Amino acid sequence: MGVGGRNIGILLLRALVGVFALIVIGLLSDMAGREGFQTVALVVLIFGVPIVAVVAFVVYVWPTMWRYEKIGETVARIRRYDGTTEVLTPRGWERMPG
Numbered sequence: 052m053g054v055g056g057r058n059i060g061i062l063l064l065r066a067l068v069g070v071f072a073l074i075v076i077g078l079l080s081d082m083a084g085r086e087g088f089q090t091v092a093l094v095v096l097i098f099g100v101p102i103v104a105v106v107a108f109v110v111y112v113w114p115t116m117w118r119y120e121k122i123g124e125t126v127a128r129i130r131r132y133d134g135t136t137e138v139l140t141p142r143g144w145e146r147m148p149g
Contacts, residue, residue: 064110071099 075095117128126139127147137144 061110064106067106
């Protein structure tokens with residue numbers, strides 16, 4: 052994800068947090084005063100918080116698909132997902148053999 056992809060990721064994260072908050076508020080207000088209230092709160096903490104944390108990590112800590120390296124005078128980029136390597140040439144990015 053480049054700059055545009057990161058913006059989309061941030062929007063998706065905000066939407067996810069908003070939906071999560073609405074679900075939590077709805078569940079907690081519906082369960083308030085009932086005996087299952089603590090169970091619902093615990094389930095939300097156990098499952099909801101880690102999901103939001105993982106999405107935040109993916110959006111903010113690992114926002115790009117490529118990792119860039121300088122090899123001598125050449126710039127190379129490595130795709131984080133599968134390790135595909137491309138080298139910048141005057142004709143553009145070209146895949147390295149192997």
